[in-house]
Amino acid sequence: MRRIEIVDGVVRRPVKEWTPTIQALLAHLYGRGLPVPEPLGYDEQLEYVRLLDGDAGQDAWPHQASLGGVRSAGELLRAIHDATRDWQPPADAVWSVPHQGGPVICHGDPQPANFAWQGGRAVGLFDWDAARPGEPLDDIAYGLIWLTPFTADRSELARRGLTAAPDRRARADAFLDGYGWTEPFDLTEAAVTRHKLAIDEVVWLGERGHQPHAGWVADGWPSRWRDGLPAMRALGAELVRP
Ligand SMILES: Nc1ncnc2c1ncn2[C@@H]1O[C@H](COP(=O)(O)OP(=O)(O)O)[C@@H](O)[C@H]1O
Ligand SMILES: [Mg+2]
Numbered sequence: 042m043r044r045i046e047i048v049d050g051v052v053r054r055p056v057k058e059w060t061p062t063i064q065a066l067l068a069h070l071y072g073r074g075l076p077v078p079e080p081l082g083y084d085e086q087l088e089y090v091r092l093l094d095g096d097a098g099q100d101a102w103p104h105q106a107s108l109g110g111v112r113s114a115g116e117l118l119r120a121i122h123d124a125t126r127d128w129q130p131p132a133d134a135v136w137s138v139p140h141q142g143g144p145v146i147c148h149g150d151p152q153p154a155n156f157a158w159q160g161g162r163a164v165g166l167f168d169w170d171a172a173r174p175g176e177p178l179d180d181i182a183y184g185l186i187w188l189t190p191f192t193a194d195r196s197e198l199a200r201r202g203l204t205a206a207p208d209r210r211a212r213a214d215a216f217l218d219g220y221g222w223t224e225p226f227d228l229t230e231a232a233v234t235r236h237k238l239a240i241d242e243v244v245w246l247g248e249r250g251h252q253p254h255a256g257w258v259a260d261g262w263p264s265r266w267r268d269g270l271p272a273m274r275a276l277g278a279e280l281v282r283p
Contacts, residue, residue, distance in 0.1 A: 095157030104158035115219025182235035229277025
C-alpha cells in the first residue's frame with residue numbers, strides 16, 4: 042500500500058503518535074489564513090488533510106529554479122513561522138523527533154517538494170510530520186540545503202531545473218531576503234549541521250520502525266549521506282562574499 046494516498050482532494054496519511062499535535066498545529070495555522078492543509082481529523086489508521094492547489098512533489102522543481110521562486114519560499118516560511126510564535130501547543134503535545142525547543146514551530150522538512158507552487162511562487166506548505174518547536178534558523182538552514190543548493194551533482198542539478206553552475210550565493214541571499222533574515226551567520230556550517238541532524242533523525246525514526254525511515258536505514262542511506270558531508274562543506278567556498 043502507498044504510504045500516502047490522495048482521494049477526492051483529501052490526503053490520507055498514516056496516523057502517528059504525533060498526529061493529534063500536528064492536526065492542532067494545522068488548525069491554528071489554517072485558522073490564521075496561512076496556506077497549509079486544512080486538517081480534517083484522523084481515525085485509528087489514517088490522518089486526513091486537504092490537498093493544496095498547485096504543483097508539488099516532483100512538479101515543484103521548475104518553480105524553484107528562479108531567484109523569485111527561492112525568495113517566495115523564504116517569504117512563506119517566514120509568514121508561517123511568525124504565525125506559530127503565539128501558539129500554545131497542547132499540554133500533551135507529541136513531536137516526531139527529540140528537540141531543543143524554541144520560539145517558533147519549525148516545519149522540519151521545508152524542501153521544494155513539500156511546498157505547493159503556482160506560477161513560480163511558493164503558495165503553500167504541507168507534509169508537516171517532521172514539525173517540532175525550534176529556532177527559525179533550524180528551518181532556514183534546512184531550506185538552504187535544498188534551495189542554494191548544497192549539491193554539485195550534475196544530474197541532480199539538471200533534475201531540479203538548474204545549470205551545473207547555479208549562482209549559489211544569489212540563491213541563498215534570495216531565500217534569506219525573502220525570509221527577512223538579516224543577522225550574519227555561517228551558512229555552510231548551519232547547513233552542514235542541519236543536514237547531520239536530519240540524518241540522525243532518520244536513524245532515530247528508523248530505529249523506532251517508522252517508514253520510510255526504517256527502509257532508508259536498512260538500505261544504508263544514512264552512511265552514504267554522511268559521506269556527502271565534505272562535498273557539501275566544500276561548496277561553502279562559493280558562498281563567501283567577495
Ligand atoms: N496537502 C497536500 N497538498 C498537495 N499535495 C500534497 C499534499 N500532501 C501530499 N501531497 C502530495 O503527495 C506527495 C507525498 O506527500 P508528502 O506529504 O510530501 O509525503 P512524503 O514526502 O513523506 O512522501 C507530495 O510530494 C505531494 O505531491
Ligand atoms: Mg514530502
